[in-house]
Amino acid sequence: MSEIVVEIKGVAKTFRDFWLRPVAEAVRGVDLSVEKGDVFGLLGPNGSGKSTTIKMLLGLLRPSAGEIRLFGLPPGDCRARARLGYLPELSYLHPFLTARETMLYYAGLSRMPRREAKARAAELLETVGLSGAADRPVGGFSKGMARRVAFAAALVARPELLVLDEPTSGLDPIGTREVKDLVRRLAAGGMTVLITSHQLFDMQDICSRVAILSRGRVVGGGRVADIVERAADKRHALEDYFAEVVA
Amino acid sequence: MRTAFLLAWRTLVRGRFVPLLLLAVALVAVFVPGLVRTDGSAAGEREMYVRAVLGGAAVVVSLAVMCAASGHVAREREEHRLALAAVRPASAFRALAGVWLAYLAAAAAALCAIGVFVYARVPGGAVPCRHHIAPVMPSPMAAARVALEKYLADPSTPEAVRKAPRGVVLALLASKESDRYDPIPPKASVQWRFPAELSATTNLSLRVRFATQFEMRAPLCGEFAFGASCAVLSNNTQAVLEVPLSMAACKDRPSMPRNGDSKTSGGKEGGDLATAVFTNTGAETVMLRPRRDIFLLAPADSFAANLLRALAQTLAGIALAAAFGLFLSSAVSRPVAVFTALVLAMVIFMAPSVIEQFPDELDAPAGDRLGLALTRAVYSLTAPLSEATPIADVAEDRCIEWAPFMRAVLINGVVMPVAFLLAAAFVMRRKTLPDRA
Numbered sequence: 287m288s289e290i291v292v293e294i295k296g297v298a299k300t301f302r303d304f305w306l307r308p309v310a311e312a313v314r315g316v317d318l319s320v321e322k323g324d325v326f327g328l329l330g331p332n333g334s335g336k337s338t339t340i341k342m343l344l345g346l347l348r349p350s351a352g353e354i355r356l357f358g359l360p361p362g363d364c365r366a367r368a369r370l371g372y373l374p375e376l377s378y379l380h381p382f383l384t385a386r387e388t389m390l391y392y393a394g395l396s397r398m399p400r401r402e403a404k405a406r407a408a409e410l411l412e413t414v415g416l417s418g419a420a421d422r423p424v425g426g427f428s429k430g431m432a433r434r435v436a437f438a439a440a441l442v443a444r445p446e447l448l449v450l451d452e453p454t455s456g457l458d459p460i461g462t463r464e465v466k467d468l469v470r471r472l473a474a475g476g477m478t479v480l481i482t483s484h485q486l487f488d489m490q491d492i493c494s495r496v497a498i499l500s501r502g503r504v505v506g507g508g509r510v511a512d513i514v515e516r517a518a519d520k521r522h523a524l525e526d527y528f529a530e531v532v533a
Numbered sequence: 534m535r536t537a538f539l540l541a542w543r544t545l546v547r548g549r550f551v552p553l554l555l556l557a558v559a560l561v562a563v564f565v566p567g568l569v570r571t572d573g574s575a576a577g578e579r580e581m582y583v584r585a586v587l588g589g590a591a592v593v594v595s596l597a598v599m600c601a602a603s604g605h606v607a608r609e610r611e612e613h614r615l616a617l618a619a620v621r622p623a624s625a626f627r628a629l630a631g632v633w634l635a636y637l638a639a640a641a642a643a644l645c646a647i648g649v650f651v652y653a654r655v656p657g658g659a660v661p662c663r664h665h666i667a668p669v670m671p672s673p674m675a676a677a678r679v680a681l682e683k684y685l686a687d688p689s690t691p692e693a694v695r696k697a698p699r700g701v702v703l704a705l706l707a708s709k710e711s712d713r714y715d716p717i718p719p720k721a722s723v724q725w726r727f728p729a730e731l732s733a734t735t736n737l738s739l740r741v742r743f744a745t746q747f748e749m750r751a752p753l754c755g756e757f758a759f760g761a762s763c764a765v766l767s768n769n770t771q772a773v774l775e776v777p778l779s780m781a782a783c784k785d786r787p788s789m790p791r792n793g794d795s796k797t798s799g800g801k802e803g804g805d806l807a808t809a810v811f812t813n814t815g816a817e818t819v820m821l822r823p824r825r826d827i828f829l830l831a832p833a834d835s836f837a838a839n840l841l842r843a844l845a846q847t848l849a850g851i852a853l854a855a856a857f858g859l860f861l862s863s864a865v866s867r868p869v870a871v872f873t874a875l876v877l878a879m880v881i882f883m884a885p886s887v888i889e890q891f892p893d894e895l896d897a898p899a900g901d902r903l904g905l906a907l908t909r910a911v912y913s914l915t916a917p918l919s920e921a922t923p924i925a926d927v928a929e930d931r932c933i934e935w936a937p938f939m940r941a942v943l944i945n946g947v948v949m950p951v952a953f954l955l956a957a958a959f960v961m962r963r964k965t966l967p968d969r970a
Contacts, residue, residue, distance in 0.1 A: 344620045346965050362962075364622040372620045378613040380540065382547035387539075394536025395621035395628070423547070443621075 291447050291478045292320035297352030299338050312338040314502040325479045327489040330499035336482045371445030375452040377436035381425025385435045396443030410438040430461045450481045490524035506531030537631025551639045558643045561590045562650050575656040582651045584928040590647040591847050598640045602858030603874040607867035611967045619965040625958035636855040648844045662839040662932040663830040668725035677706035714820040722812040729805035732760025737778040738830040743770045743819040754815035833932035842933040843923035849946030856950030863957040884912035
């Protein structure tokens, strides 16, 4: 039996106002598990609770109920965080740092020794095709370049679990293809990847398993290969399945 | 910590905070000497450079650092970068300490620049500072207790005072105690006690300021004796007089009372005490506030050493302000944090004069009493910061004593910032996302 990397049991999240009155029930009893080596797609329409679930998984929000385990540890545990990489929906880089300094900053936060961090930064900037722009401030980068820096920063500490929130958002078709290729390469290397996206066609290409959220609940999911096998239109299998379960 | 420091420092430099801070300090250095008039003497020039230029620059640096620090964490949170850092296995306290050190480095750079400028420009920069030794007296609260007992024993004391809460009356009397005048009628003598070891010090001087009942200028004549040294005072009241004490002056005046030899052991403060005597030989009754108006001056160390201590103590105050700003910004949004920090800074600096100038508290309406109680609370909490006036001390050639200096640096520069940074780290871990996220 393979190792469970992410385990979410009966997790709910209710947002409250200043007076602790409930404002929105974003997640209502979600159960999920992601195994080592999975490329797991967390799909759902806007407002379905994907981002809230990811934020609880990362320890940025506390669940109102239920339990989350990352590598068998609570999400706030430093040992779990040391094995985690995260790419948010927007890049959120420090505009005054260069690409190389950005990498060294996140490597430093991950407690990587300076010498190793420098080598790793150079390697990753090469991987994402930014060696030539390594010493330019990222504030002047295009959206695609900034996205690649953020992707490299998420990988700098050699994470075992990579959480990607809309990784292809804002990228042109070539950039999207590069990201998909990179995710495939990482997965082939044994990394576990958890992705949220609206790009169902891309998700069908790269995910091994998916879960579909709607109104805070898991309404469908399973192995992508099984979904494709069952579908009449293989090319749009995930899209059709998504429309069916969400409707 | 190193990672966070480097990030914050690069942001401060490349985001133009440090260059603008240095520019602001340079503008103070260039324009303030042209705006502030002096009496033309070397001492006046020195005071202007220290008090106006260095003091002005210190205010600019303090406010700039506090405002910038008050927005720092909130800005990182609002721009979602805090969440990105929070998912890494880094200690929030260390990250905040790195940011705090970056602000401290920026403030230190600005203070060093203005410190070097002032030292280079001060005429006769080698004028040494002096210890200012006040008479040994019971604490204002102890004196207030004695005064209250006396009031209560007096049948003419108003009923309102008897019925008022004892704590309120004591606080009132204690605050009045530092402004209490001792009248000295013509031909009368008064005594104060100073540490006995001072009587063996050579090059002692007396700094004193006498007043009259109606704050009018009047002729002042008197004789002062301490140990084997004496001084003759002849000037006007209201003026700050500084006269050297010498044995020669005693020889000229054999009639002068010499109680300086009589040592008293102990006293509440411990150690041997020697008595100093002042005799009013003029025709007017004069008076002074023993806690504020009379000091013996003993030589201490150089102007440069005193200036360095003042800069270090100022930097410690800025360190506290920066740590408090970071704490505020970890808890609330940027505008709220900056506004709160500015209002609090105003309250801290205005609190002493509000407390001092407030009319009789016993007659005040409840709302005013509540406001005063709040101001007092803020004042008592922030007294280590607001009562420290290192730059004014340097301007007056007053030596910054090692014990209060070390205490201020340790409390303002280390203990309190660490406490605020720990609190900020605790809050930041729980509030990594912007409110709208």
